[in-house]
Structures are given as structure tokens and as C-alpha cells.
Amino acid sequence: GENVEQHPSTLSVQEGDSAVIKCTYSDSASNYFPWYKQELGKGPQLIIDIRSNVGEKKDQRIAVTLNKTAKHFSLHITETQPEDSAVYFCAPFEEGTYKYIFGTGTRLKVLA
Amino acid sequence: DAGVTQSPTHLIKTRGQHVTLRCSPISGHKSVSWYQQVLGQGPQFIFQYYEKEERGRGNFPDRFSARQFPNYSSELNVNALLLGDSALYLCASSSTDRGPEAFFGQGTRLTVV
Numbered sequence: 001g002e003n004v005e006q007h008p009s010t011l012s013v014q015e016g017d018s019a020v021i022k023c024t025y026s027d028s029a030s031n032y033f034p035w036y037k038q039e040l041g042k043g044p045q046l047i048i049d050i051r052s053n054v055g056e057k058k059d060q061r062i063a064v065t066l067n068k069t070a071k072h073f074s075l076h077i078t079e080t081q082p083e084d085s086a087v088y089f090c091a092p093f094e095e096g097t098y099k100y101i102f103g104t105g106t107r108l109k110v111l112a
Numbered sequence: 113d114a115g116v117t118q119s120p121t122h123l124i125k126t127r128g129q130h131v132t133l134r135c136s137p138i139s140g141h142k143s144v145s146w147y148q149q150v151l152g153q154g155p156q157f158i159f160q161y162y163e164k165e166e167r168g169r170g171n172f173p174d175r176f177s178a179r180q181f182p183n184y185s186s187e188l189n190v191n192a193l194l195l196g197d198s199a200l201y202l203c204a205s206s207s208t209d210r211g212p213e214a215f216f217g218q219g220t221r222l223t224v225v
Contacts, residue, residue: 032212043216089154098168102154
């Protein structure tokens with residue numbers, strides 16, 4: 001089955017710095033790659049996604065890059081703010097079984 | 113527009129009891145998926161329903177069942193509750209069964225004592 005690894009597991013950055021989280025997956029049939037942000041006591045919130053026919057996508061301070069050959073995609077957050085503090089999950093979609101395979105999560109702390 | 117709504121938000125049950133969790137998808141969305149999130153871990157897939165048919169099932173015992181109604185709302189049922197069933201149960205809504213884009217509700221926190 002699909003194996004999804006996420007690194008790092010925790011990340012602390014100073015406000016204004018950049019943060020990068022990497023996700024590695026094993027299912028070569030995956031074609032849709034979202035990132036979710038989960039705050040304490042809430043459900044995961046879709047923040048950005050990318051499809052396999054695109055290498056990079058940007059939305060204001062957030063960007064996602066995809067390397068389908070190497071089977072990894074990364075979340076980039078620039079000019080981090082305290083409200084970016086949360087747990088971030090990558091979740092490639094497994095086409096054959098109609099499910100998202102969530103990574104282990106990255107706890108991001110933005111220090112003011 | 114309302115997002116994905118789940119009820120109840122919190123629930124405490126005793127071992128051996130059964131529980132029913134409810135989910136209303138975003139208006140116009142025909143697919144509902146259920147995930148279990150144990151504290152400190154990522155969500156794990158339980159079921160996906162599309163147009164009232166089960167499209168996918170995760171590695172969960174038969175004590176877990178679900179259904180989708182004509183209005184696309186869904187119920188997740190868990191029988192013979194175990195302590196290990198304590199978790200946040202998440203419902204996700206999407207317009208198709210092909211993944212993009214799935215939006216999650218706030219979840220139901222189930223505690224089994």
C-alpha cells in the first residue's frame with residue numbers, strides 16, 4: 001500500500017522566516033497532492049494543492065512544488081506569521097482506492 | 113455557504129455500546145468520506161461514499177459501517193465500542209469520487225470509557 005513520509009516532524013522558525021516541509025510518497029499512480037493545515041481542536045483545512053501535470057503552484061505566501069519522478073512534494077511558507085503555527089499534513093490521493101493517505105504531520109511553531 | 117457539518121461535536125460512550133456519527137456535506141457535493149484521527153497521528157481512511165454507493169473501504173473491522181442518504185448526508189456507525197476507538201472522527205466532502213478537492217468538517221471527538 002501507499003507509504004507517505006513527512007519531514008521534519010517539528011519545525012520552529014522565527015517570525016518572518018521561511019518554512020519548508022517535504023513529503024515523500026510511494027504510489028506512482030497518485031495524481032493529486034494537497035496540503036492541509038490543522039489547528040488545535042479543528043478539522044484539517046485545505047491550504048494548497050497541486051496536480052501531477054504541474055511542477056509548482058503559488059498562492060500568496062504559500063507554494064507547493066512537485067517532483068513526480070522523485071515522488072516528493074514540498075510546502076513552502078514565506079514571511080511566516082504566528083498564525084501559521086499549526087500541524088501540517090500532506091495527503092496524496094490514491095486513485096485506486098479513493099482515499100487520501102495522510103503523512104505523519106509536521107508541527108510548525110512560528111516564534112514572535 | 114455552510115461548510116461540512118458534523119454532529120455531535122463531542123461524545124462519551126462506554127465500552128460495548130454503539131455510536132452513530134452524522135455528517136452533512138457541502139451543498140452540491142456528492143461524495144462523503146470518513147477518517148479516524150487518533151491523537152498525535154494523521155487521519156486514517158475509513159470509508160468513501162459517492163452517489164450513495166460505497167467506493168472505498170479502509171482497513172477497519174466490520175464493527176465500522178456507514179451509509180449515505182439521498183440528500184448526500186452520511187452516518188458512520190461503530191458497534192461494540194473499544195477503548196481504542198477513542199479518536200477524532202472526520203468527515204470530508206468533495207464534488208466527485210476522484211479526490212480533488214476534499215473539505216473536512218470540524219470532527220466528532222469520541223471518548224470511550
